Amino acid sequence: MRWSQSFIPTLKESPADAEIASHKLLLRAGLVRKLSGGLYTFLPMGLRALRKIEGIIREEMDRAGATEVLMPALQPPDIWQQSGRYESARDVLFKVKDSVGREWVLGPTHEEVITHLAASEISSYRQMPRTFYQVQTKFRDEIRPRFGLMRAKEFIMKDAYSFDASDAGAMASYQKMYDAYTRIFARCGLKAFPVEADTGVIGGSHSHEFMVPAATGENDVAYGESDGYAANIEKATSAGPVLPTPSASTGPAPEKFPTPGVVTIDELAAPPHGVEPARQVKTLVYVADSQPVLVLLRGDDTLNEAKLMARLGATHARPATPDECSSWLGARPGSLGAVSGVPAKVVILADETLRRAMGMVTGANEDGFHLRHVDVERDIRVSRWLDLRTVKAGEASIRSGEPLRIRRAIEVGHVFKLGTKYSEKMNATFLAEDGQRRPCVMGCYGIGVTRTLQAVIEQCHDDNGISWPVSVAPFVVCITPLNAAPGGPTLSLAERLHDELAAAGIEAILDDRDERPGVKFKDSELVGFPLRVGIGEKSLAAGEVELKPRNGPMLKVPIDQALDRILAWVREHEAALNP
RNA sequence: CGGGACGUGGCUCAGCCUGGUAGAGCGCUUGGUUUGGGACCAAGAUGUCGCAGGUUCAAAUCCUGUCGUCCCGACCA
Structure with missing residues (x-):
């Protein structure tokens, strides 16, 4: 070509x-x-x-x-x-x-x-x-x-x-x-x-x-x-969060306390409340295939929506709107909780991390209030315990215990x-x-x-362009006569090599454009042909052609060995990709 | 669907704030000089400034709408 x-x-x-x-x-x-x-x-x-x-x-x-x-x-x-x-x-x-x-x-x-x-x-x-x-x-x-x-x-x-x-x-x-x-x-x-x-x-x-x-x-x-x-x-x-979940009861019953303006985990973690995220229960309201569900996670965990859908067998799931939260639970996002005020028809799902969690803090289902001294198993009507959290880097692998990346x-x-x-x-x-x-x-x-x-x-590129593996390169070899004057010696040699390669089953592209060498070099590197064969008047005079792998140093080889060296290079790189 | 940015020659962009002759580089055409890493000189061609309204004596520029493109988000209450 x-x-x-x-x-x-x-x-x-x-x-x-x-x-x-x-x-x-x-x-x-x-x-x-x-x-x-x-x-x-x-x-x-x-x-x-x-x-x-x-x-x-x-x-x-x-x-x-x-x-x-x-x-x-x-x-x-x-x-x-x-x-x-x-x-x-x-x-x-x-x-x-x-x-x-x-x-x-x-x-x-x-x-x-x-x-x-x-x-x-x-x-x-x-x-x-x-x-x-x-x-x-x-x-x-x-x-x-x-x-x-x-x-x-x-x-x-x-x-x-x-x-x-x-x-x-x-x-x-x-x-x-x-x-x-x-x-x-x-x-x-x-x-x-x-x-x-x-x-x-x-x-x-x-x-x-x-x-x-x-x-x-x-x-x-x-x-x-x-x-x-x-x-x-x-x-x-994973084996679970790095920080353990609080498991010591702090009180005989949940106790309401005022938290005006607090609607995020971080705000509750900040002074004056100072409740670290791992001690909070995050309450999310979802609508899964038109059914409202409550999802309980530890405050520092993130819901894995794919897990939620998989566990429920649901095809669509979305967070409830603030208005939906209000009408079902009586409070807006930020003050939601599952301790009381959850209609019986609403399923409560809790992440396994919250099993035996005690002394937790969660929303009171009343805007501006939270509850403390919450023991999840004692105080919340959990319908199902599931793995719903997103793993985080650094948690222990279930296979070996090493930290996950x-x-x-x-x-x-x-x-x-x-x-x-x-x-x-x-x-x-x-x-x-x-x-x-x-x-x-x-x-x-x-x-x-x-x-x-x-x-x-x-995966295969650098500052100069693409660098194709030989197996998927549009052409493996780019033959670059630096002077493409018709009938000239460089073009003649280029054509001969091209035809010999074709006969050997290797498709090469011959850059026959009347362009300056710099343009040809840049283009062949940008398009990313694995091997460039440079033929210039200088190298011709020395009886050589230049083999320039896209990812390696240039090799000068005698003209009469050029074909064999190119074939060997291509075969070697093809073989390297074959498992 | 929500938020943000951007639509000006084939490409990359300036001009817009502060309305008044539409610009640059690359690319393209022609001629010449060059010829081993994206050449140089000269002369040229190429735009209804995304589209539709509006304001104005006058709109690439201001306003409204619309279409398109890109980015972020569409789990953390």
């Missing part, structure tokens, strides 16, 4: 609407252009890198025994109604109407479609295990698209779905995908690691997300440095044991060996392909 025949519009300056490095580089290196918020056109270099990632994914899916299909992006709403997600996923569903007014859905994912297929095509245990996958464009009505391809309205995803006749079979299918994912990200040159993930409404214990550590990620991961524990913060647990990460993949949630609702059943009809046991497995592309850039 000649540079002049491609389309690589590089930019010296970053467009103003890009914030993070990978987003800026996507634009600066001419990989993508924005059409609208969350919608991007892939230009040749971006498309080539994307195809490389897709290629790796296809190879590994096939190796793992999955089989490729392609499902419609446009889907009838009735299958979404059948699965119940027409309601529960309504926030992300794009809906469109056709010319006669009938409604359609743009698929954010394909569980419904594949389960519909399985319902009609799989009828016997003999047809399983079976794993289908596709690489498809997905649509999500993101509240706030951001960071380029990272969170977009339209994006490319690899999704796979496994069907098994038994739980054990489903676990084996899950493990195959888990292993495939590990290989895929390694081959993409990404340092991605699996973490335990929240299973949300669906329940079950088997879900892992593959995370790429990055300060710009949108997820927090809690992990142990050496014990291997790693979990999404939404799921993470927390870091930001980008989620690039998710493997999930679904069970029979969809197969039951959509009647995807089979006849088992024992003659019984049972629902298929399913798993689903996603990789954000476009997001993975950007994650690679986020």
Whole structure:
């Protein structure tokens, strides 16, 4: 490929609407252009890198025994109604109407479609295990698209779905995908690691997300440095808070005291009251699937909303408004408590940390008053004790006791044991060996392909631009004749090398532009080709060409060895990425 | 959805406060000189200042609305 025949519009300056490095580089290196918020056109270099990632994914899916299909992006709403997600996923569903007014859905994912297929095509245990996958464009009505391809309205995803006749079979299918994912990200040159993930409404214990550590990620991961524990913060647990919870009773009964103007934990902790946060009971009012619930946490803890929803099996949860708090409890946020005045219909959930907590301080359900000497088990009608708190850095790992750390990460993949949630609702059943009809046991497995592309850039770049791993580089080799005069000796050698590389199966881009050397050097580093082959009149006179790895020092090699040295360099770096 | 910021040539931005001829750098075109790290000189082209109203003799500038973009938030009462 000649540079002049491609389309690589590089930019010296970053467009103003890009914030993070990978987003800026996507634009600066001419990989993508924005059409609208969350919608991007892939230009040749971006498309080539994307195809490389897709290629790796296809190879590994096939190796793992999955089989490729392609499902419609446009889907009838009735299958979404059948699965119940027409309601529960309504926030992300794009809906469109056709010319006669009938409604359609743009698929954010394909569980419904594949389960519909399985319902009609799989009828016997003999047809399983079976794993289908596709690489498809997905649509999500993101509240706030951001960071380029990272969170977009339209994006490319690899999704796979496994069907098994038994739980054990489903676990084996899950493990195959888990292993495939590990290989895929390694081959993409990404340092991605699996973490335990929240299973949300669906329940079950088997879900892992593959995370790429990055300060710009949108997820927090809690992990142990050496014990291997790693979990999404939404799921993470610990041995408990570092500070112990007060457990000595300070009085025989709760006692009301005035706290005018005090509405926050910090204000109650400050003079004149001086009640340290660990001695306070934080009372939150939530509305979960239209039901009011009270959530009790220690004052210095934070509610983990994902845990709340998971424990309740709720699909939507939101904090109650101050007016709702007033009408249910008789007080405004800041003076709420669960000791008295809680209507019987309101469920009270308390975090495990508060078990046996004594001598606590909490709101009195009367504006301007709090209660002290509260023994939680004695004084509060707790309906359920649950793990609802968000773990904090420094707390002991449940695995080894070492202090947990927390870091930001980008989620690039998710493997999930679904069970029979969809197969039951959509009647995807089979006849088992024992003659019984049972629902298929399913798993689903996603990789954000476009997001993975950007994650690679986020992880592989420097001040000069992108630095692609050879496996996903749009071209591995950039041949740079410093003088591209037609018919001249540098261009002739460049062309010869290009053709010889092509014959050896390596696609190189030849920078045949009539540009000054500095421009070519800067561009090749910005776009990030792993190996640049420089051919100038000086080096030619010395009988040499220059091999300049993107991340290493320049090597001068004799012209007649150039091809072999380039091939060796590429093979070596390809091999390094193969697990 | 709440808060904030910003919309001026292809890109990055100045001008707006204090209304009065629309600017710079990069990019682009032409000619010349250059040619191993984003060249230099000269001459040029490119704008209904996001859009719609309003105020005014006069609006990029002030006011209102609207659309778009980006950031923060949408757990800690």
